[in-house]
Amino acid sequence: MKDASCTPATCAPPAKREPLPLGDEEQELADLAKAIAHPARVRILKVLSERNACVCGDIVLEIPLAQSTVSQHLKQLRDAGLIQGEIDGPRVCYCIDPAKLKRLKVLIAGL
Amino acid sequence: MKDASCTPATCAPPAKREPLPLGDEEQELADLAKAIAHPARVRILKVLSERNACVCGDIVLEIPLAQSTVSQHLKQLRDAGLIQGEIDGPRVCYCIDPAKLKRLKVLIAGL
DNA sequence: GTCTTTCATCGTAATAAAACGATGCGCTGT
């Protein structure tokens, strides 16, 4: 099974312009990718997705890490905008932000 | 525009089982995500994709970083399997590995 | 052969990420 070997012939012409300073869209995708660049965070998203709704703090039960560590990962996902938390009495309910997740999918698909 | 607010009511039942030890697929996605979790690497993929073929070492010209740094980023993409390099005389031609990129897209889409 | 070009790698310094236990803060029961 021969996959895309890149022969010099297939090479495209070099650039003429300056190296643009790493645009916003590149940064956006990089940030979103970084948010899921850890198996624990992938697991969190998967859990939030399987239980189609939030699933409060027993996300911790799904992940073989200390509570404080899981909380940190949740924060990263929250900072990236991929999930959001809603305070419900003593607990906090998390759920996926579908718009942001969609945005990630679009950016990835555009590669 | 009200987006997915997660009320406690929507919360799914808790888990019964043990915290599984962070599976292979989660790790795979995390690794691929990490590979693109930097704007320079996103840019590299974009360049390799726009010039539909390899574009050898003048990737460096497209990125406002030192040559050695770009080479490091290329290595990370190579280690992740997203790109591959082919030696062509004094230069090296890089191109996207479509299968691996597809794999990334599938995993992301599955979120 | 030597010189040059092209890229990778080494060595290093600065910054960020990951993990944990301990602490703190806001609720909800009693």
Added chain:
DNA sequence: ACAGCGCATCGTTTTATTACGATGAAAGAC
């Protein structure tokens, strides 16, 4: 009010990432 639960944050250590200049190795030109 007080105790307990649920979760976030603090403080710390360890490890990884990012970046650069300098050095090296391989191929082509002379």
